[in-house]
Amino acid sequence: MTTANDSELGPIDYMVVEFPAGKQNFNGEMAKELTSLVDDNTIRVLDLVIVQKDDDGGFEALELDDLDDVGELAAVEGTLAEILAAEDVAHIANAMDPGTIAAVLVWENTWAAPFAVAVRNSGGQLVASGRIPTQALIASFEADADTQGA
Amino acid sequence: MPLRPARAARRGVIGAPVARTAAVVGTAAVVSHGVDRRMDRREDRRERRF
Numbered sequence: 001m002t003t004a005n006d007s008e009l010g011p012i013d014y015m016v017v018e019f020p021a022g023k024q025n026f027n028g029e030m031a032k033e034l035t036s037l038v039d040d041n042t043i044r045v046l047d048l049v050i051v052q053k054d055d056d057g058g059f060e061a062l063e064l065d066d067l068d069d070v071g072e073l074a075a076v077e078g079t080l081a082e083i084l085a086a087e088d089v090a091h092i093a094n095a096m097d098p099g100t101i102a103a104v105l106v107w108e109n110t111w112a113a114p115f116a117v118a119v120r121n122s123g124g125q126l127v128a129s130g131r132i133p134t135q136a137l138i139a140s141f142e143a144d145a146d147t148q149g150a
Numbered sequence: 151m152p153l154r155p156a157r158a159a160r161r162g163v164i165g166a167p168v169a170r171t172a173a174v175v176g177t178a179a180v181v182s183h184g185v186d187r188r189m190d191r192r193e194d195r196r197e198r199r200f
Contacts, residue, residue: 014164063154088164091165091168
């Protein structure tokens with residue numbers, strides 16, 4: 001019998017989203033979109049840490065359950081697997097601007113797992129994967145347009 | 151509250167240093183240029199066949 005633990009693990013990504021002081025508007029919109037992705041089985045949230053960096057460069061990290069009111073995010077607490085190590089959080093804090101708050105999210109791309117299985121069943125194997133920066137895409141198309149216009 | 155103690159004993163997974171990325175917001179219009187280009191090429195191939 002196949003259990004949830006036997007199912008294929010999808011690729012795991014992370015992002016750090018920084019909120020400068022005075023520009024924070026935590027109105028629940030992010031939580032709603034995130035839980036929607038979880039509900040659709042598009043992703044599974046594996047870790048979520050909040051990092052506050054002082055003006056003097058010191059930082060404090062908070063676990064999701066340290067927060068008073070997490071709203072809809074309470075729905076993802078059950079899947080958190082504490083992926084990040086303390087040294088990861090320190091490296092992330094180093095990259096943050098002083099006086100900001102950052103949300104660090106780690107998620108599994110659950111949507112990709114069935115496709116990966118299909119690829120393997122078809123004899124394929126992963127050689128490379130990655131993310132194409134939007135800047136590179138824009139630059140490529142602009143260069144193309146310049147060539148055609150010349 | 152600090153991070154849970156178990157995180158301190160764990161090996162890092164994202165590597166260091168963490169590089170800041172430029173925040174560029176792209177719209178679907180960015181790739182629509184590529185879609186148009188592909189359609190043009192398909193038209194060209196079709197015309198060459200006749």
